[in-house]
Amino acid sequence: MRVLDNSVATIEPCTVGFITHQALRDLCRRYPRITEAFWRNTLVDAAIFRAWMTSIGQREAYDRIAHLLCELLVRLRAVGLAEDHTCDLPITQVEFGNALGITTVHVNRVFQAMRADGLIQTKGTRLTIPDWERLKEVGDFDPTYLHLEQEDATKRLVSNFITRFKCLIWNSFRED
DSSP states (O other), X not given: OOSOSOOOOOSSOOOOOOOOHHHHHHHHHHOHHHHHHHHHHHHHHHHHHHHHHHHHHHOOHHHHHHHHHHHHHHHHHHTTOEETTEEEOOOOHHHHHHHHTOXXXXXXXXXXXXXXXXXXXXXXXXXXXXXXXXXXXXXXXXGGGGOOOOOHHHHHHHHHHHHHHHHHHHHHHHHO
């Protein structure tokens, strides 16, 4: 592809590296398991896309936000950035609205209603979900589509992939 139809942005500062298409193709040829990891990631992305399309097309704003809060908590928990049912929520109400096709005013009203209903508690950017089962029910949330269940073998594969990928990127930068 010469032109992508999307872009990537970060919510918080990060370091980004660039790898050429040719270097990535060479990497995939040399390490078929990396190709498998990319393919699996593509399939997971497709599952997440389907879940989001369903959410936006069939859920009311209250349910959409409940679903997104569940997804965020599960994803943050998977990478060690959430404890129990509490996490930092670095997303503004404007960003929630943009992601879910809801006005900022409506997002604010939904958050107020969720607080009043005892589904969420917020303090600054800190989110606590006191009744996880109820929030999952409201958002009709089933985390299966995220495919975050990782067995030890998968964790080792991902860890090895990341280590090799970092080394390859580092060597690519050193050669340039």
